[in-house]
Amino acid sequence: MSVSAFLTDPTLCIGCKACEVACKEWNGLPQDGLEWSGFSYDNTRRLGASTWRHVLFLEQPRALGPQIAAAEDPFRWVFLSDVCKHCENAGCLDACPTGAIVRTEFDSVFVQPDVCNGCGYCVVSCPFGVIDRRPDDGRAFKCTFCYDRQKAGLVPACAKTCPTESIKFGTIEEMEQRAEARVAELRERGYSDAHAYNAADTSVGRTHALFILLGEPEAYNFPPAPDAPAVHLRSAWTMALVSAAVGFLILCLAFLR
Amino acid sequence: MPGLGTSFGRGGSTTAPGDLVNADAILIMGSNMAENHPVGFQWVIEARERGAKVIHVDPRFSRTSAMADQWLPLRAGSDAIFLGALIRYVIEKHREFREYLVHYTNASVIIADEFRDTEELDGVFSGWNPETKSYNPASWLYRGAAPSDDVPPDLSHYESDPTLEHPRCVFQLLKKHFARYTPELVEAACGIPQNAFVRAAETFTAASGPERTAAVVYSVGWTQHSNGVQVIRAAAILQMLLGNVGRPGGGILALRGHASIQGSTDIPTLYDLLPGYLPMPAFGPGSRSLADYVSRHRTRTGWWANFDKYIVSLLRAYYGEAATAANDFGFGWLPRISADHSHQGYWLDMNEGRMEGLFVLGQNPAVGGPNARLERKALAKLKWLVVRDLVETETAAFWYDSPEVRRGELRPEEIATEIFFFPAAGHAEKDGCFTNTQRLLQWHEKAVDPPADARSETWFICHLGRRLKEKALRDPRPRNAGLAALTWDYALEGEHTEPRAEEILAEINGFRTSDRLPISSYTDLAADGSTACGCWIYSGVYPGPGQNRARERNARDAHGHGWGFAWPSDRRILYNRASARPDGSPWSERKKLVWWDDAAHSWTGLDTPDFVASKRPDYRPAPDATGDAALAGDKPFILHPDGLGWLWVPSGLKDGPLPTHYEPHESPVRNPLYSTQQTNPPADAKRGPENAYAESPDPRFPYVLTTYRLTEHHTAGGMSRTLPHLAELQPEMFCEISPQLAAECDVRHGEWVTVVTPRGFVEARAMVTPRMRQLRIHGRIVHQVGLPYHWGFRGLVKGDAANDLVSISEEPNVRIMETKGLLCNLVRGRGGEGPAALRRFRSFLERPR
Amino acid sequence: MSREANPRSESRLDAIREEATRTGHVAGSGLAASASPTPSSSPAAGYYGLPLLKAPVWTWEVPLYFFAGGVSGASTAIALAARIAGRAPDLELAALWIALIAALICPVLLIADLGRPSRFLNMLRVFKRQSPMSVGAWTLAGFTGVVIVAVVADEAMRAGLAPAFTGGVTWAAEILGAALGLVLLSYTAVLLGVTAIPVWSENRRLLPTHFVASGIGSASALLELFGFLVPATQMVGFIVSAWETLVGASIELRARAVDEPLRRGRSGWAARAGGTLAGPVALLLRIFEGSSPGGRELAAACFLAGALITRYAWLWAGRASSANPRALFDLQRQ
Ligand SMILES: Nc1nc2c(c(=O)[nH]1)N[C@H]1C(S)=C(S)[C@@H](COP(=O)(O)OP(=O)(O)OC[C@H]3O[C@@H](n4cnc5c(=O)[nH]c(N)nc54)[C@H](O)[C@@H]3O)O[C@H]1N2
């Protein structure tokens, strides 16, 4: 089994949301509310328990590389398809008390729906705000990396559907290389703010969803320097046990006095 | 399609989406390809990645604009000026592809001396009859061609000047005609700054020539105008001037709509055509007998010299053994056109109570039809209505659930219309065939059985026909003779007695009547009744028993041969003879497609040659030759009687031999070119109390309104507003306006606004966005309002139908309504419910003009 | 079509339109306000100001569980301290009973909060060191068992049933119970601190001290309310409310942006109210009213209320913190 990854490139994304719909169709997900957001054309707003792929729509007063969009004030409309990052050090996986979240042979992070008891701890442990609990069902859900499809040798539904290959799928090494090559190419073509978003340098480690971004990650609601919560385990436990010990000492003192 | 049909010979896209990868520049205009043809748009992206420049000209910054290299915002309805200016730019800067132009188009042909241009007659061409509001096109003919009412003009012999200097040659007339289409005019009338225009013009023309090609992509942003055909004509002229037709990466990609919308003009759902673009006979002298009819439509030279073979074979397919030479092959049984029976025409008839019943099969006019308010009310005047659909559409539910019912205009208990709703099988629930944008027939197989009582269209039509025929056989009145004679012997199979779709395809393909063996090409068709063929251009799709080429799924090459079947004869790029020089060698190595192989004595190449394969490039016809033999070996446009591409259309159009600019029926400005001719002269606005228009300009309606689609929904919404995964993506009707217009109307982002036109009002959420730009038109600021038209009063997400605002109007050649250039006003707040809202609307109209 | 009813805005509209026509743009006053800006995505606002992180899904049961668990765990520690000192056997037994009752409430609250309550036992499917919740679940399970043993053994011993044996068991159970109780008391701070929620995560060093102090203080205050107004509980009361005062002061004085939810909004008010009740109010009551009748009970009640409120405050602060992408950006850009 090869270790696979996504690379998503907004300069190729036409914002058709086919990936979002394909994901819902393949995974039988319910709709996520029929409410108009007014956030450009994005009415699904964010990833969640029932939206495992989400396409962002950014209207920004900046030029898109060499694009000429009317004469005066610069303007661009950027689309990016977001998804669970399938972190090497996954906050959700570490946090899960039931072992419902496991790592698969594709190195992806998979929630076993028959094990999850809806404790909600993964929800606050994902530094990317991906996984969530579905209110009616009570369990936590997120992208499965199309485990079932990959198991059968198929490309994930979202990548398969993408008409423009904005979502690329392949081995993680290949995707990492392509990300760098693409950034270099884009910069050469005048996309001066293109860069690869990759958490590899942070405590999250390598991720299986790589992105090319135009401009700051903040505008995409991507954490600029994500942290895997588990790195704080040692310090927090030390503090807890020290506090408890001190507390007990104080009690002993109080009673012995 | 007459825009392309008259220019090149066939009313179909000259190229395929996949061929766009070969383009060096792509002009997308009047199309939002990324949103409405997202899968095809991958080729645009691919071309861009390979270095092609993509130019998008559109009133709005859409998802297509977001992917383009250049976006030029223009005022809706000013396309002809933009394209005219490109034409002028090419001529002015000598960017034309001379050799191509001289050999392959009618640029050098001398035109009749009687011809007068709009530039001389202030907006009309010679031949205009103000009484009948129509043209006599006699003066548009080539010099020396004799006009006749009884036969098509003979255009095979003409005077020409290969130097293109003769003042009456097409090229010079063209040059004069477009002389006023300057960058300054573009700036003033379209709102596009001159420098932006020049940059786009440079980009596009620089990508044309022997080594390069540029493509034009359009869709309904061009067609749904009262001068839509002329706009497409302008694009055709541009592409011919630059030598971009028939070559890889060139051409005009007419993006079609629904799956098989191309199929539904090939085998038409239109009232004035028979399959294969044979004209429907009309009452009158031209259709008294088959001979009459044939003589009017068969040309002496060019491919249409075969006209008789196609109509006779069609009649043989219709009437089988009952069609004999003695009875004109049943020609007399064909219905005749008596009036305008287009959508626009019959709906007005219905509204006036002149129609009894209506079948609505896979259409939702209560949302998608122009002046939908009028159309819904007209439905209530029918005696019966049959709706076949996947869901109970607004059209089926108008009588109890429409805004008219809520506003008290219609009362269910008073509606006498008897309504039959039939559940239809969707495309995955039946076998069948789509003909898509690139004229590609693709077979689809049934994946699941339709649920419950849902049945396919073929089932419905087949059994309806069977029952009608039984009735006709019992009733010997002469009017039933045609029905009684109709062959209707489809084999029925299975539990639901379904006909076999493939049997129908075989009938369409054509067969020898003697042994019912399929023919392999339309060149096998004959006029003596020995062949039958349902649609001549499709011949070859079913070349042998059990051999369905539409089902092929193994593409052998980049043009997709081996995947489906493109009519005619699996040609992927039409007129591809033009990809070679007159001598038969490719214009360039980079752009080679089809060429003459002297050793093999045949045309060959990467595509099926759109040419008689054995006709040598240096072939010269005898003076009295007829048919295709009358065309020389360097005449690529073989359906035209002269084998040329028509910069100039000597016959076949109702509104002039050259395109020119007319304003939409409603415009914020006067026509900058003609003081007395505001709109396309023969375009009938079909004015009426319920189909009223704003003045041009009109202080009550200061803003330009245009309507369009969103990726997330499909047309009238029956197939998307009912599906949760699509409904959630665009849950509410909104209108797009610029921040400046929002300021002017005191509207905040997200607030409700009411959009008003003389026909109606709809409410929508205000989407205030810099994607909409205010334009400076003739020194004034003009604002545009954009409105998607997908919502209706049923489904998971509901909203007002934009078509309540649109008028029933028409383009004279194809009778399409003008949905892309209207006037409106914008009022803060919701439209309101009940009769009070209607009263407010009426008082709004009574405001001073 | 409300415009018609308003001739003033109508005439203003005409004026604006006229100006637009004449000059090509509109500069008149009041316009900027009426054309509100379209929401946008930017480095400053994030993606339309939408939350980056997911809000904690936990409901009212969880802070109450934190509270109950704290009381329960701390009570065993008090019981053991009392046993070691050997001075207050009644208090010791009462503390054990409190620990037991509170411990039995805990799973009820936990189960109630689960999205799939029927799968509560899945908590004990695996033991995961990296998951504070797993550690907590196992701790609670073990702790409850041990406390039951401790209560039964202590009661048996007092009833004179095989005193040598039951006494020994009591000792062993109380030592083990206190050890587990101290974990139960403090792990909830780790649970919050080791998450992606900035206000929790950034307070991962402060939270354990706060939870330990307030848990011990609550257990002790409860004992006081049951009448154990012994000097030890008074001393514990002093120390914990002094500590709570310091915790509150540090949040206020450091004035970190990430702590904003502890100072503003609903969660801020709860944090301040709870912190004030458990901190300065309880402290002052003990200093000035400690000897007057009812004074200590009042201090104890204030502390209990404060401790309970701060538990809620921390959950709410977590929600507010998750909703504000700016705080996260600022933190990560430092
Ligand atoms: N997702 C999706 N895809 C579809 C459909 C759908 O409903 N949804 N419908 C299908 C059908 S039936 C069709 S016909 C095609 C239509 O495909 P398109 O022609 O792309 O459809 P529209 O969105 O109606 O209009 C295209 C563009 O024309 C612009 N426009 C409006 N007025 C003017 C004008 O005066 N000049 C110019 N140059 N542009 C103008 C609009 O802003 C819009 O961006 O799409 C097909 N594909």
Ligand SMILES: Nc1nc2c(c(=O)[nH]1)N[C@H]1C(S)=C(S)[C@@H](COP(=O)(O)OP(=O)(O)OC[C@H]3O[C@@H](n4cnc5c(=O)[nH]c(N)nc54)[C@H](O)[C@@H]3O)O[C@H]1N2
């Ligand atoms: N304002 C404005 N109006 C427009 C346009 C515009 O751009 N602006 N565009 C125009 C254009 S290009 C078009 S094509 C029209 C489209 O307008 P319509 O054709 O009226 O709209 P659709 O929603 O496509 O209707 C198709 C119906 O067929 C049903 N259906 C699908 N498959 C089957 C089947 O196999 N059998 C049967 N019986 N039913 C089936 C669907 O459920 C749907 O209700 O709208 C036109 N109207």
Ligand code: SF4
């Ligand atoms: S992005 Fe979040 S949900 Fe996805 S693997 Fe990483 S921590 Fe888990």
Ligand code: SF4
């Ligand atoms: S909610 Fe489910 S998946 Fe998430 S941590 Fe709890 S048990 Fe694991």
Ligand code: SF4
């Ligand atoms: S990989 Fe599968 S589950 Fe994940 S977003 Fe793509 S389609 Fe959805």
Ligand code: SF4
């Ligand atoms: S399918 Fe591809 S192009 Fe469409 S929104 Fe998703 S990533 Fe973008």
Ligand code: SF4
């Ligand atoms: S809906 Fe069908 S026809 Fe339209 S873009 Fe998608 S795949 Fe192509």
Ligand SMILES: [Mo]
């Ligand atoms: Mo269409």
